[in-house]
Amino acid sequence: MSKQSKPVIFDKNPGRNAQTYGIARVLETDLDLIHKPSVGVVGTKGDSQCYLGVQTKVEAIHRCLRDHLGVSAGKAQLRLVQPEFTVATSDGMRNGTREMRYSLIGREVTHDTLCEHLSASGLEGTIAVVACDKPPVGTLAGLLEHNRPAIIMSDGPIRPGRDSSNGEPIDIITGFQVAAHPDTDYKQRIAREACPGYGSCGGMFTYNTMQTFIGVVGMQPLHMVAPPSDDPRRLSEFPDQLVKYLLTMIENGVAPRDIVTRDSIRNAVIVAMAVGGSTNVLLHAPEISRAAGFRSFADDIMSPDEFNHLSQYVVPVLTDARPYGKYSMVDIDEKGGVQVIVKTLLEAGLLNGDTLTCTGETLAEQVQRLETNDPDGTVVYSVSQPYKPTGGLRVLGGNLSPEYSAVLKLAGVEGGLEDNRFVGKARVFEGEQALLDALENAPDSFENNDMVIVRYEGPSGAPGMPEMLDSTSRITTLCRDKDIVVGLMTDARFSGGSVGLVIGHVGPEAALGGPIAFVENGDEIVVDLNTNELNCTALENADTVASRRAKWDSVVAGNGGLHPNCGEVNSRLLNRMRRSAVSAVQGAGMHPDRELWVPNPRDPEDSGFRPGNRFRDTPGNA
Numbered sequence: 001m002s003k004q005s006k007p008v009i010f011d012k013n014p015g016r017n018a019q020t021y022g023i024a025r026v027l028e029t030d031l032d033l034i035h036k037p038s039v040g041v042v043g044t045k046g047d048s049q050c051y052l053g054v055q056t057k058v059e060a061i062h063r064c065l066r067d068h069l070g071v072s073a074g075k076a077q078l079r080l081v082q083p084e085f086t087v088a089t090s091d092g093m094r095n096g097t098r099e100m101r102y103s104l105i106g107r108e109v110t111h112d113t114l115c116e117h118l119s120a121s122g123l124e125g126t127i128a129v130v131a132c133d134k135p136p137v138g139t140l141a142g143l144l145e146h147n148r149p150a151i152i153m154s155d156g157p158i159r160p161g162r163d164s165s166n167g168e169p170i171d172i173i174t175g176f177q178v179a180a181h182p183d184t185d186y187k188q189r190i191a192r193e194a195c196p197g198y199g200s201c202g203g204m205f206t207y208n209t210m211q212t213f214i215g216v217v218g219m220q221p222l223h224m225v226a227p228p229s230d231d232p233r234r235l236s237e238f239p240d241q242l243v244k245y246l247l248t249m250i251e252n253g254v255a256p257r258d259i260v261t262r263d264s265i266r267n268a269v270i271v272a273m274a275v276g277g278s279t280n281v282l283l284h285a286p287e288i289s290r291a292a293g294f295r296s297f298a299d300d301i302m303s304p305d306e307f308n309h310l311s312q313y314v315v316p317v318l319t320d321a322r323p324y325g326k327y328s329m330v331d332i333d334e335k336g337g338v339q340v341i342v343k344t345l346l347e348a349g350l351l352n353g354d355t356l357t358c359t360g361e362t363l364a365e366q367v368q369r370l371e372t373n374d375p376d377g378t379v380v381y382s383v384s385q386p387y388k389p390t391g392g393l394r395v396l397g398g399n400l401s402p403e404y405s406a407v408l409k410l411a412g413v414e415g416g417l418e419d420n421r422f423v424g425k426a427r428v429f430e431g432e433q434a435l436l437d438a439l440e441n442a443p444d445s446f447e448n449n450d451m452v453i454v455r456y457e458g459p460s461g462a463p464g465m466p467e468m469l470d471s472t473s474r475i476t477t478l479c480r481d482k483d484i485v486v487g488l489m490t491d492a493r494f495s496g497g498s499v500g501l502v503i504g505h506v507g508p509e510a511a512l513g514g515p516i517a518f519v520e521n522g523d524e525i526v527v528d529l530n531t532n533e534l535n536c537t538a539l540e541n542a543d544t545v546a547s548r549r550a551k552w553d554s555v556v557a558g559n560g561g562l563h564p565n566c567g568e569v570n571s572r573l574l575n576r577m578r579r580s581a582v583s584a585v586q587g588a589g590m591h592p593d594r595e596l597w598v599p600n601p602r603d604p605e606d607s608g609f610r611p612g613n614r615f616r617d618t619p620g621n622a
Helices: 014-027 054-067 098-121 134-146 172-177 184-194 206-216 238-252 262-274 281-291 297-301 304-314 329-334 338-347 363-369 432-441 469-482 542-557 572-580
Strands: 038-045 084-087 123-130 150-154 393-396 406-409 421-429 450-454 486-490 502-504 524-528 533-536
Touching: 038 054, 038 098, 038 134, 054 084, 054 123, 054 238, 084 098, 084 134, 098 123, 098 134, 098 281, 098 572, 123 134, 123 238, 134 150, 134 206, 134 281, 150 206, 150 238, 172 184, 172 469, 206 262, 206 281, 206 338, 262 281, 262 297, 262 304, 262 338, 281 297, 281 393, 304 393, 329 338, 338 363, 421 432, 432 450, 432 469, 450 524, 469 486, 486 524
Parallel strands: 038 084, 038 123, 123 150, 421 450, 450 486, 486 502
Antiparallel strands: 393 406, 406 502, 421 524, 524 533
8 A cells, every 4th residue: 555545444334335345346346445545537528529538538547447456466456436527618619608707617616526526535546637728727726635646638639620722720719710701601611620520729729738737747748748639549558658657656655746846837837938828827827836735826936027037038939839820739749749848948957857747757857768859940949949039928017917917928919019018098898798799890990009908807707707719819800901909908818829919817807996997998008018017007197096996986885895897696606706716816716715725635734724815805705
């Protein structure tokens, strides 16, 4: 038995044993193992093609795990439990709808569901197969809190579609970006051809950003990140490798918090910069850090100043990947996988190669064993000759973002920055639907250097902080067609597929009385990447701020303590999100006790309490 395992209790109660014996017979495992520490496989299911490949992989890993268990010599004496699945929703199918509010909530639901399974089943070893955007993060957070040996495998990305008229690769982002096209038949054809197979989004959107993150942080073997979902190795080779890695972790007493450390999280964040990754990594990294036992991402892992210094002066973009480039994750796989990116960053001295990984090797040892090739210079570039000279993400402060939460995907900016500055005129929309209506019905009303403001869509305000791929895609197409620049800033968030001058996570959010609530139509908005600030010129005047805040307070007071522009709450989940959501800079998760609790299951002396940044004491967050 692993030194991590709990003492075995030989409970002879026939009532409690009856079902355990029954499960062992159905699963075809030895009845003498029912009191041994348990192991199992988990996966995510949902209503889109992102999840269609998960079940077959879970079943393949489950069979392989079963074959390694038994009472005879050479077998692991562990009890097998039946596979468990968490539920999830499709981001792509919900973008632009009010149902999109459940997307980020899905991360929390996955976390909760998995915690229930891990804790109630007492799992001493877990293999997780993950798909889509938010379930992988919820899964990793749950595994970190449970902190028993565990390993993750990506289900894999979808292969690109092909435009039948010219043979060019297309994907779901292509579909969103033709929404304003006048030819209905053309739009239908693109929709039919964009996603012909199964697997999660294929570009360097949120899914592949976070799968790369999970691989680099050490919880997923690097060579399992990039292969497509339909790659036969995911059923024929990877299951046996995963089981052997897990059994070694159990034998050696290696748990997730031994792997997910300050240095490994820093490695993963740096790689996210280098791949021009999704802005959502700035929501997920704090949540992963919290689950790993750290009080504050900014204080304990990486400050905004250091993040920006690395992205601005040290870490370049190394991939020509969608949505800002040409290629998909499948192309990266064909050029050697994410380990090629890790190798070139290691060789440049930008990563700590000594961090432990789930394979039992250090990060550097894993890259070396995989006989990783050098960058090809077309899909993956070297640090010395990068695709783009600066990192793909930038965090902004300023009077509109006093929490230093606002984030810009610099890799996706297509224009509008002169000497690293944008100066525009505010055009305010009280919610995403109002913006979508204007883009659909009055696209000519948008002018060059407009800065669109979408508010009351934050974690508490929406509630649920929806992403705005539909809006950003329409604005991108509008700007390309009219050769203009229209920016967008919001207290909501963006898809990893969004491009353009788009700034999300502006906080504090409007629903909590953040400065974004006080912006008015026509105000001058300045984005300055020399100082990394997002400012509204009008709000530099204290009297103006006081006047606008008084007006806002009066509206809130007259509506029972909640601004009327906040979204409707019509479910228990939405109500829970409204009342418990922390700010974007803390990960925008549900933490109702107003403190961040990060218990360490391996330390009986640890009460689990860590003081966190307190919520704003406002109505609706009781």
